[in-house]
Amino acid sequence: MDTIFGVPTQALFGQLLIGLINGSFYALLSLGLAVIFGLLNIINFTHGAQYMLGAFGAYLLLTKLGLNYWWALLIVPIVVGCTGVIIERLLLSRLYNLDHLYGLLLTFGLALIIQGVFRNEYGSSGQPYPIPPQLMGGQKLDFMFLPNYRAWVIAASLVVCLGTWYLIERTKLGGYLRAATENPALVQAFGINVPRMITLTYGFGVGLAALAGVMAAPIYQVSPQMGADLIIVVFAVVVIGGMGSILGAIVTGFGLGLIEGLTKVFYPEASNTVIFIIMAIVLLIRPAGLFGREK
Amino acid sequence: MAAVIQAVGTTAGGAETRALRLAFLAMVAIIAIAPLAVYPIFLMKVMCFALFACAFNLLIGFGGLLSFGHAMFFGMGGYVAAYSAKEWGVTPELAVLLATACTAVLAWVAGLLAIRRQGIYFAMITLALAQMVFFFCLQAPFTGGEDGIQSVPRGKLFGVVDLADNRAMYVFVAAIFLGGFLLIWRIVHSPFGQVLKAIRENEPRAISLGYDTDRYKLVAFILSGTLSGLAGGTKSLVFQLASLTDVHWSMSGEVVLMTLVGGLGTLFGPVVGAAVIVTMQNYLAQLGAWVTVVQGAIFVVCVLAFRRGIVGELGALFKGRKLR
Numbered sequence: 001m002d003t004i005f006g007v008p009t010q011a012l013f014g015q016l017l018i019g020l021i022n023g024s025f026y027a028l029l030s031l032g033l034a035v036i037f038g039l040l041n042i043i044n045f046t047h048g049a050q051y052m053l054g055a056f057g058a059y060l061l062l063t064k065l066g067l068n069y070w071w072a073l074l075i076v077p078i079v080v081g082c083t084g085v086i087i088e089r090l091l092l093s094r095l096y097n098l099d100h101l102y103g104l105l106l107t108f109g110l111a112l113i114i115q116g117v118f119r120n121e122y123g124s125s126g127q128p129y130p131i132p133p134q135l136m137g138g139q140k141l142d143f144m145f146l147p148n149y150r151a152w153v154i155a156a157s158l159v160v161c162l163g164t165w166y167l168i169e170r171t172k173l174g175g176y177l178r179a180a181t182e183n184p185a186l187v188q189a190f191g192i193n194v195p196r197m198i199t200l201t202y203g204f205g206v207g208l209a210a211l212a213g214v215m216a217a218p219i220y221q222v223s224p225q226m227g228a229d230l231i232i233v234v235f236a237v238v239v240i241g242g243m244g245s246i247l248g249a250i251v252t253g254f255g256l257g258l259i260e261g262l263t264k265v266f267y268p269e270a271s272n273t274v275i276f277i278i279m280a281i282v283l284l285i286r287p288a289g290l291f292g293r294e295k
Numbered sequence: 296m297a298a299v300i301q302a303v304g305t306t307a308g309g310a311e312t313r314a315l316r317l318a319f320l321a322m323v324a325i326i327a328i329a330p331l332a333v334y335p336i337f338l339m340k341v342m343c344f345a346l347f348a349c350a351f352n353l354l355i356g357f358g359g360l361l362s363f364g365h366a367m368f369f370g371m372g373g374y375v376a377a378y379s380a381k382e383w384g385v386t387p388e389l390a391v392l393l394a395t396a397c398t399a400v401l402a403w404v405a406g407l408l409a410i411r412r413q414g415i416y417f418a419m420i421t422l423a424l425a426q427m428v429f430f431f432c433l434q435a436p437f438t439g440g441e442d443g444i445q446s447v448p449r450g451k452l453f454g455v456v457d458l459a460d461n462r463a464m465y466v467f468v469a470a471i472f473l474g475g476f477l478l479i480w481r482i483v484h485s486p487f488g489q490v491l492k493a494i495r496e497n498e499p500r501a502i503s504l505g506y507d508t509d510r511y512k513l514v515a516f517i518l519s520g521t522l523s524g525l526a527g528g529t530k531s532l533v534f535q536l537a538s539l540t541d542v543h544w545s546m547s548g549e550v551v552l553m554t555l556v557g558g559l560g561t562l563f564g565p566v567v568g569a570a571v572i573v574t575m576q577n578y579l580a581q582l583g584a585w586v587t588v589v590q591g592a593i594f595v596v597c598v599l600a601f602r603r604g605i606v607g608e609l610g611a612l613f614k615g616r617k618l619r
Contacts, residue, residue, distance in 0.1 A: 043415045094599060100415055101361045102598050105555065108548060109594025116587030229426075232544060236423040239416060269434060276427035280408050283420065287411040 007265050013144040015261040021150055021219060023257020024157035025051075027250045028212040029234045031164055032205035034243045038181045039201045042092060042103030047234070048227030049114040050206050053080050054213020055222045056118060059129050069132035069218070076214050077207040084206030088199050111228070118224035126221025153215050160211065161250045168246055177201065236279045242292020252290060314613075315480075318563055326469050335465045336533065341573050342472040343530035348553040348565030349479050350522035355551075356560030357483055358515045359495030360410075363418045363547050364425030365523050367405065368398045370542025371428060372524030377444040377537035378437055387450045387458055391471070391528045398524020399517060401428070406516035410509055413498075422544060429542045443538030447531060464533060471529050475522050480562060482518065491515055523550075545587075552590055555597045558604025567605050 003009065029047060036044045044050075057076035061067040067075070087110065095102050131149045138147035168174035180187040180194050188194045213227070220226055241252030256275050264271040282290060329338055347369055354360050376394035379385050385393070409420045432438045439445070449458035458464045482488050493501045494508050501508050531537040540546065549572065557568025572590075579586045597604070603611060 037415075041415075043419065091595065091599065098602075101418065102602070104361070104363075104415060104418055105551065106595055106598040108551075109591040109598065112548070112587050112591030112594065114591075116584050116591060119584040119587070228544075232422055232426045235419040236426075239412070239419055239423065272430040272434075273427050276423050276430075279420070279423055283408050283411050 009143050012265055015265045016258060017144070017146070017150060017261075018264070019258045019261020020154050020254065021257070022260060023254035024154055025212050025216060025230070025253075026234055026237045026257050027161050027253025028157050028208055028215075029230070030237045030241065030249045030253050031161055031246065032208035032212075033234065033238055034246065034249045035164070035168070035208075036202055036205040037243050039177065039198055040088075040092065040096075040103070041100050042095075042107065043100075043235075044202075044205065045104055045107035045231070046087070046110045046114065047107075047206075047209050048229075048231030049111040050080055050084065050209040050227070051213040051216070051230065052118065052224060052227035053083075053114065054210030055129070055217040055220075055226060056122075056213075056224075057210065058214045058217045059127055059222045062129065069214075072214050072217075073211070077211040080210035080213075081203040081207030085199055085203040087206075088202040092202065093195070093199075111231075115224050115228060122224055124223065124225060126223035126226075129217040129222050131218045149218060153219065156215065157212070160208070161253075164208070165246045165250065233275055236275050238289075240275075240279050240282045240289060242289025244289075245291040248289075248291025315562060319480075322563070322566065323473065326473070330462075330465055335461045337573075337577065339465060339468045339533045340530070341570050342468050343526050343533065344550075344553065344573055345566040345569040346472050346475045346529070347523050347526035348550050348557065348569045349476055349562075350519045350526060351550045352554045352559065352561075352565045353479055353482065353522070354515055354519040355554065356564075357488060357495065358491045358512060358519075360512065360516070361418045361551075362409070362421040362516075362519070363544070363551070364405070364421030364423075364428075365520070365550050366542050366544060366546035367425040367428040368402060368520040368523035369527035369530075369546060369550070370432065370537075370539075371401055372398045372527030373531035373537040373541050374432060374438050374444065375524075376528030377447040377531040377535075380450055380532065381444060381447045382437075384448075384450075386454055387452055387467070387532055390450070390532065391525065394528030394531075395521055395525045398527070399521040402517045402520025402524070403513075405520065406513045410512045410516065422547065425542070425544060425547055429539070429544070432539060432542050438537070438539075441539065443536060444531075445536055447535040447537065449532055449535065458532070468529055468533060471525065475525060476566075479522070483562065487511070487514070549590070552594060552597075554604075556593060556604055558607035558610075559602075561604065561606040561610065564604050564606035571605070 029051060033044055033047055036042065036047075054076050057080060058069065058072035061072045061075065062069075091106060091110075092103060095106060135149040135152050138145055139151070140146075166174075168177060176187065176192055177197065180192070180197055184194050216226070237252055237256055238249070240256065241248045243249070256278065259278070260271060260274055263274040270277070286292075326338075326342070347365070351362065351365050354362055372394040375397045376390040379393050380387060380390040405421065405424050408424065409417055412420055433440060449464060451457050452463070452467060456463050456467075458467060490501065490506055490511055493504075494506070494511055498508055527541060530541070553568035553572045554565045555568070556571055557566065558564025575589070576586060579589060582589075601608070
């Protein structure tokens with residue numbers, strides 16, 4: 001059997017694939033965090049819970065209404081995004097003239113509530129979610145076996161990430177958004193409804209998290225705690241990448257997923273901590289993050 | 296956050312110092328009498344968490360730095376005290392001192408990294424570092440992994456007083472709590488504490504006045520982390536157990552909640568908040584996961600409508616009546 005650095009190629013590429021999958025979710029989630037932070041100046045601690053809501057949404061649609069994966073992919077992000085809009089209108093909008101840290105505390109409280117409710121209902125153990133029949137099976141490549149569903153997740157999240165980048169960096173709507181990030185008062189003076197833009201941005205970021213949750217449902221088990229630990233890793237990803245750049249968030253997300261996969265092959269004991277160690281190193285060398293600007 | 300704290304007022308005028316002294320005496324009296332009516336282990340738990348919350352408040356209330364990773368000091372202190380008391384058989388005061396020293400080193404390292412960013416990033420970095428410490432504790436051989444370190448002997452204080460007796464242990468914990476509390480009181484009203492407040496209000500201004508703000512923040516972080524470790528070490532001796540619960544991020548959230556409920560930037564707020572939250576957990580324990588929901592709801596209510604906390608509101612009420 002072929003080996004690279006004493007590791008079987010099968011195992012190496014297998015772990016790299018898992019790394020890419022994790023990286024897709026890091027990228028999707030940190031992208032949503034970055035978009036929200038850019039306009040609202042709030043770190044959305046509820047993001048992990050909203051990702052979990054996405055996965056549970058898919059699970060509930062399948063078990064209660066019999067709607068399949070593809071419907072879930074369409075419906076769940078919109079519904080969860082709407083709950084985000086409600087949260088922003090009812091709660092977050094009261095905090096904009098206060099210290100940003102209150103936003104963090106409020107969203108942390110919301111995350112506790114959402115996760116607690118689901119843990120009461122479904123316990124801590126995970127619920128299985130089947131892979132959609134269209135994506136069953138896989139491709140036998142020369143060096144590894146590539147399951148179709150995983151290839152789909154990587155491709156889909158790349159498309160969503162790049163689509164978001166295009167939307168924000170290349171369209172007129174994105175131009176308004178970036179302008180409002182720089183100077184909301186001025187943009188409002190030009191007759192653009194900034195509060196509504198803020199609301200929709202939060203809904204969009206939350207929708208992204210829910211989309212990631214739906215895509216994650218067939219890979220990881222659907223459990224109430226699935227977002228809680230993930231969100232901390234995503235915070236570290238955000239600190240490493242810096243929240244200034246959309247493309248930066250995407251690159252850092254996928255890159256760190258790959259590094260984590262490699263660590264699992266060569267030094268498994270550190271695979272849980274490697275991202276935090278990288279964060280510490282980045283803070284020492286470039287405190288503003290790899291793609292961030294010092295403000 | 297600064298505005299609210301300012302409204303509550305932390306500068307000690309004559310009347311206020313007197314009020315604080317009275318409150319302190321009342322607290323000492325409560326600590327002395329309460330064990331007659333209330334289960335002493337519960338009171339010791341409250342005091343450990345109160346010291347933890349006070350230490351945390353030193354950083355957020357007086358330095359304006361929100362750490363979301365204080366569980367790493369609390370939990371690590373617990374592990375060090377439990378391990379040294381059980382495996383090396385050191386006396387309890389040494390175990391607690393060792394815990395304090397180790398967390399001081401940890402706080403120094405973590406602080407050096409965390410103070411490189413401000414505001415929200417500071418919170419995220421401390422959270423990430425604490426998660427790293429959590430995984431370290433999960434895997435390291437000396438922590439006992441999922442089981443934790445169990446049946447830790449309380450030992451004999453100075454080799455003489457047997458702390459297995461709950462009354463002796465109570466006095467020991469009360470002494471540590473009151474000592475820590477007085478130290479924080481002193482720090483807050485020292486020139487160092489004043490500079491810290493200046494940094495909280497306006498950091499660029501403090502820099503322009505010639506203060507090396509990073510060093511002040513680092514020292515505040517180390518002091519806060521060290522005292523948290525002291526609280527954690529004491530708690531592990533009281534319960535004779537050190538476990539992963541104390542290093543988990545939810546513990547970091549709990550201490551934020553205690554401080555928020557009691558009143559950010561007030562001396563007694565964290566004590567009141569700790570008492571309220573620990574009592575609530577005690578009564579709601581049979582509800583299981585609903586405790587998390589209730590805690591989340593308290594967070595939301597506090598942030599939206601009750602930002603000054605219990606002690607802060609009382610202080611404002613008191614002041615308002617005087618003006619009238």
